Amino acid sequence: MPTEVIHSVGVGQDYTLMSAWEAAEGRDLVALDEIDIVEIHGDVDAVYPALDINGFNTDATRRIIIRAAAGQEFDALTMTGARLVNTSSGSYGIVNRSGSLVTLNNLGVNFDGVGNYTLFNGAPAGCLAEDCVFYGTSGSVRLSANNVWTLRKCLVLPEVGNTGGSGNIPYQVFMEQCTVIATIGKGAWASNIQVYQGTSIDTVVYNENPKTSYDSYFQSTDTFCAQNDNGSAANVAINTVTKADFVDFDNGDYRLASGSQLIGAGSTGNDIGAFGVAGVAPVTGLSITSDKVFDPLASIHVQFMGAVGEVLNLTNINGGNASIGSTPNGGTINFINPAQLTITELDNPTEVRVFIAGTQTEVAGQEVVSSGSFSTSIGVPFVDVTLLSLTQKYRHFKNINMSSDFVLPSGQSFDPNYRNDP
Numbered sequence: 001m002p003t004e005v006i007h008s009v010g011v012g013q014d015y016t017l018m019s020a021w022e023a024a025e026g027r028d029l030v031a032l033d034e035i036d037i038v039e040i041h042g043d044v045d046a047v048y049p050a051l052d053i054n055g056f057n058t059d060a061t062r063r064i065i066i067r068a069a070a071g072q073e074f075d076a077l078t079m080t081g082a083r084l085v086n087t088s089s090g091s092y093g094i095v096n097r098s099g100s101l102v103t104l105n106n107l108g109v110n111f112d113g114v115g116n117y118t119l120f121n122g123a124p125a126g127c128l129a130e131d132c133v134f135y136g137t138s139g140s141v142r143l144s145a146n147n148v149w150t151l152r153k154c155l156v157l158p159e160v161g162n163t164g165g166s167g168n169i170p171y172q173v174f175m176e177q178c179t180v181i182a183t184i185g186k187g188a189w190a191s192n193i194q195v196y197q198g199t200s201i202d203t204v205v206y207n208e209n210p211k212t213s214y215d216s217y218f219q220s221t222d223t224f225c226a227q228n229d230n231g232s233a234a235n236v237a238i239n240t241v242t243k244a245d246f247v248d249f250d251n252g253d254y255r256l257a258s259g260s261q262l263i264g265a266g267s268t269g270n271d272i273g274a275f276g277v278a279g280v281a282p283v284t285g286l287s288i289t290s291d292k293v294f295d296p297l298a299s300i301h302v303q304f305m306g307a308v309g310e311v312l313n314l315t316n317i318n319g320g321n322a323s324i325g326s327t328p329n330g331g332t333i334n335f336i337n338p339a340q341l342t343i344t345e346l347d348n349p350t351e352v353r354v355f356i357a358g359t360q361t362e363v364a365g366q367e368v369v370s371s372g373s374f375s376t377s378i379g380v381p382f383v384d385v386t387l388l389s390l391t392q393k394y395r396h397f398k399n400i401n402m403s404s405d406f407v408l409p410s411g412q413s414f415d416p417n418y419r420n421d422p
Contacts, residue, residue: 002029002033002034002035002061002062003032003033003034003035004034004035004037005025005034005035005036005037006037006039007021007025007036007037007038007039008038008039008040008041008069009021009038009039009040009041009044010040010041010042010043010044010069010082011041011042012041013039013041017044017045017050018038018044018045018046018050018051019049019050019051019052021038022051022052022053022054022055023055025055026054026055026056027055027056027057028056028057029056029057029058029059029062029063029064030057030058030059030062031057032062033062034062035061035062035063035064035065036056036063036064036065037065037067038064038065038066038067039067039068039069039070040066040067040068040069040072040082040083040084040107041069041072041082042072042082042083043082043083043085043087044082044083044084044085045084045085045086045087046066046084046085046086046093046094046109046111047085047086047087047092047093047094047111047114048092048093048094048095050087051094051095052095052097053094053095053096053097053100053102054095054096054097054100056099056100057099057100058099058100058101059101060101060126063101063102063103063126064096064100064101064102064103065102065103065105066084066102066103066104066105066107067103067104067105067106067107068081068082068105068106068107069082073106073131074106074107074108074132074133076133076155076254076274076275077252077253077255079108079133079135079252081106081107081108082106082107082108083107083108083109083110084104084107084108084109084110084111085110085111085112086110086111086112086113086114092114092117093109093111093114093117093118093119094118094119096127101126101127102127102128103127103128103129103130104128104129104130104132105130105131105132106130106131106132107132107133108132108133108135109129109132109133109134109135109136110135110136111136112136114136118134119148119149119173125148126148126150127148127149127150128149128150128152129149129150129151129152129154130151130152130153130154131152131153131154131274132151132154132155133154133155133156133157134151134154134155134156134157135155135156135157148173149173149174150173150174150175150176151170151173151174151175151176151178152175152176152177152178153176153177153178153274154175154178154179154274155178155179155180155181155254155274155275156170156178156179156180156181157180157181157182158180158181158182158186158194170194170195170196170198171196171197171198172196172197172198173198174198174199174200175195175198175199175200175201175203176200176201176202176203177201177202177203177266177270177271177272177273177274178200178203178204178273178274179203179204179206179254179273179274179275180194180195180203180204180205180206181205181206181249181254182194182205182206182207182208182209183208184208184209185209186209192207192209192211192212192213192214192215192216192218192230194207194216194217195216195217195218195220195222196218196219196220197218197219197220198220198221199220199221199222200217200220200221200222200223200225201222201223201224201225201266201267202223202224202225202266202267202270202271202272202273203222203225203226203272203273204225204226204227204241204262204272204273205217205225205226205227205228206227206228206241206243206246206249207227207228207230209230210230211230215230215232216228216230217236222236223237223267224237224265224266224267224272225237225238225272226238226239226241226261226262226265226272226273227239227241228240228241228242237265238261238262238265238272240261241261241262244257244259244260245257245260245261245262246260254273254274254275255275255276255277256271256273256275256276256277257277258277260277263277268303268305268328268329269305270305270328270329300322300324301324301325301326302314302322302324302325302326302333303325303326303327303328304325304326304327304331304332304333305328305329305331306327306329306330306331306332310331310332311331311332311333311334312331312332312333312334313334313336314333314334314335314336315336315337315338315379316335316336316337316338322335323335336379336380337379338377338378338379339377339378339402339403339404339405339406340375340376340377340378340405340406341354341364341375341376341377341378341383341385341400341402341405341406341408342373342374342375342405342406342407342408343373343374343375343385343387343407343408343410344372344373344407344408344409344410345372345373345409345410346369346371346372346373346374346387346389346410347389348369348370348371348372348389349368349369349370349389350368350369350374350387350388350389350410351365351366351367351368351369351387351388351389352364352365352366352369352374352385352386352387353365353385353386353387353388354376354378354383354384354385354386355383355384355385355386356380356382356383356384357380357381357382357383357384357398357399357400358382358384358399363378363379363380363383364376364377364378378402380402381401381402381403382399382400382401382402383399383400383402384396384397384398384399384400385397385400385408387410395410
């Protein structure tokens with residue numbers, strides 16, 4: 001697995017300027033088997049020539065990741081957080097040359113004053129912007145990259161009126177689960193076209209401007225996409241989006257309202273657009289069980305629709321063996337196969353407590369065991385065991401591997417550290 005090399009950029013950080021980072025850190029990430037991670041603190045200039053990524057060699061895995069520092073992830077509701085900005089007079093946004101694959105994560109991108117592309121097309125296909133907000137009051141949302149960049153779960157706000165030219169819009173990019181919003185007088189080609197010559201899936205465009213000559217999606221390939229009624233219905237799956245589909249459109253809250261028709265309407269049953277349903281918390285620890293399949297030729301396939309950071313814990317019980325899963329939206333499935341822990345040679349009576357290894361989180365136990373043995377099913381990888389008897393006092397067993405059934409003769413060892421201190 002590649003080694004992650006992390007640097008910070010911003011006031012008081014490893015580097016103050018992106019240009020200083022690029023000059024110092026440019027190298028062959030493929031040969032070194034490294035991922036170069038840049039964490040952005042506050043506002044950092046990333047407009048050419050302040051940023052010209054030209055000194056790296058990368059591939060799909062060993063690449064450059066530019067992301068918000070922890071706790072500074074850009075918030076699309078408050079429009080605050082770490083940003084890439086323009087404090088110079090450059091005419092291009094992020095310029096990454098051939099061989100320099102880049103990922104942007106959780107950033108605001110606000111290149112006011114840039115007259116050309118926000119994302120320049122110097123790199124090979126495979127660049128990614130994820131969970132970012134692209135906005136600005138100049139030519140800064142012209143995401144023209146000759147099909148090099150993918151935007152995933154991004155919000156794009158074309159904020160400048162434009163009566164001709166390719167304008168401030170996603171242009172020749174791939175979009176997955178994005179939201180594009182153009183309010184009155186803003187957008188390109190008489191404020192009509194909002195997505196041009198790209199490929200979009202599970203994306204919603206709301207253009208507040210009435211259609212005059214062009215559709216919101218123009219010369220583009222669109223699958224499971226949606227728009228308000230300002231373009232050809234044949235181009236999209238849903239042509240009837242209204243402001244009511246969003247929590248508070250007029251005040252910039254583009255999360256989906258509870259009754260939105262975009263909920264579950266995506267290509268894999270996911271929501272259309274960059275944001276989920278307001279008031280629905282991410283699934284961070286959903287747990288279910290899978291029972292035994294009695295047909296020996298059958299198998300259980302689990303598809304979890306959770307997003308990145310959402311977790312499904314599936315525990316096999318009664319001989320169940322589910323192990324095949326898919327996560328089309330980037331979530332995680334943990335397949336848990338419980339093992340039997342048996343403790344023998346116990347004094348009478350004995351109190352038994354079983355903890356997740358290295359913690360004080362109890363997963364099993366019994367206050368009074370008088371039969372001389374204790375048995376329980378364990379669904380975590382490692383456990384610690386504490387025993388208390390009248391004659392032997394405390395016994396403590398650490399870091400028992402529960403990848404398979406385990407029998408513990410309690411007379412093996414003695415440890416007075418009975419509190420299970422980490």
